[in-house]
Amino acid sequence: MAMWNPFRGCKKCSDGCKYCYIHKGDAKKNIDTSEIVKTKDFNKPIEKLKNGEFKMKSGLVYLCFSTDFLIEEADAWRNECWEMIKTRQDCTFLFLTKRIDRFMKCIPEDWEDGYDNVVVCCTIENGKNADYKLSIFKDLPIKHKCITAQPLIEDIHIEKYLEGIELVVVGGESDPNARELNYDWVLNIRRQCIEKNVNFEFRQCGTYTIKDGKKYKIQTKDLTRQAKLANIDYKSQK
Ligand code: SF4
Numbered sequence: 001m002a003m004w005n006p007f008r009g010c011k012k013c014s015d016g017c018k019y020c021y022i023h024k025g026d027a028k029k030n031i032d033t034s035e036i037v038k039t040k041d042f043n044k045p046i047e048k049l050k051n052g053e054f055k056m057k058s059g060l061v062y063l064c065f066s067t068d069f070l071i072e073e074a075d076a077w078r079n080e081c082w083e084m085i086k087t088r089q090d091c092t093f094l095f096l097t098k099r100i101d102r103f104m105k106c107i108p109e110d111w112e113d114g115y116d117n118v119v120v121c122c123t124i125e126n127g128k129n130a131d132y133k134l135s136i137f138k139d140l141p142i143k144h145k146c147i148t149a150q151p152l153i154e155d156i157h158i159e160k161y162l163e164g165i166e167l168v169v170v171g172g173e174s175d176p177n178a179r180e181l182n183y184d185w186v187l188n189i190r191r192q193c194i195e196k197n198v199n200f201e202f203r204q205c206g207t208y209t210i211k212d213g214k215k216y217k218i219q220t221k222d223l224t225r226q227a228k229l230a231n232i233d234y235k236s237q238k
Contacts, residue, residue: 001060004044004093006081007074008066009036014098016125016151019175022066036073045084045091058090070099070106082108085118094119096148100133103140114143121146121169126154134161150203151178155185162196171227172206174220181206183230190232200234202227 010022011034017023026033047055063069069078085093086108097103100122122137124130124147137145138161145165149156151173162168170189172181186202193200204223209216218226 001062002056003062003065004041005039005064005066006042007036007038007077009033010067010071014129015153016098016123019173019178036067036071038077045088061091061093063093063095068097068099069095070097070102078106079108085115089117092117092119094121096121096123098123100137113141116143119144119146121148123148125151127156130156130158134158138163149189152181152185153179155188158189159192159196162192162198165198167199167201168193169201169203171204172209174207174223178207180208180210183209183211190234194234197236197238199236202230202232
């Protein structure tokens with residue numbers, strides 16, 4: 001698995017951005033997150049070794065995990081990124097976005113019904129944004145679609161948007177002031193996925209997780225492990 005961050009920086013645009021880990025990390029280093037800039041890794045997928053092979057290995061590539069790939073400030077650079085994505089057919093590029101309503105403005109001319117090697121994860125956190133964003137997402141020409149409900153901050157109903165979705169990921173918020181994650185909401189999404197035979201993954205607990213009416217404070221280092229201990233991931237029977 002590789003990471004490719006062709007640009008960095010972001011602006012808060014959604015309820016789930018409140019405790020954005022990029023903003024928190026940048027604040028510690030005195031970096032202005034709202035400045036969107038190209039990185040030295042911009043051309044990473046097509047950089048080559050002396051022997052002519054690509055430096056970046058084949059396989060899954062996490063794209064733009066220090067920004068949002070669809071952010072407006074990167075519009076002038078994105079076509080170059082698509083070209084590199086097209087060149088690297090041996091890689092699958094996965095990005096998350098809170099700006100799915102910009103998607104059609106951001107695709108290349110030859111996108112048609114989607115590139116085979118691109119996975120788009122639409123990120124939602126509450127009912128309002130689930131309805132707004134997933135009603136757009138469901139009709140978009142994308143070959144591989146996932147939903148990321150993280151940080152989940154309320155109970156949501158997404159059954160009507162699950163057609164064609166390959167995976168739903170759920171997780172809580174991580175921060176000393178995080179909003180609570182109720183485990184019942186997680187189970188509710190899981191039930192919806194099972195009913196529609198869609199893969200489901202409980203990725204991380206929240207710093208404050210409520211289970212059976214009791215509130216637990218969980219250390220950041222244990223958030224993923226605790227979620228895995230719940231052992232509730234679901235693999236579709238297709
Ligand atoms: S869209 Fe993502 S990266 Fe940008 S501010 Fe929100 S949480 Fe942070």
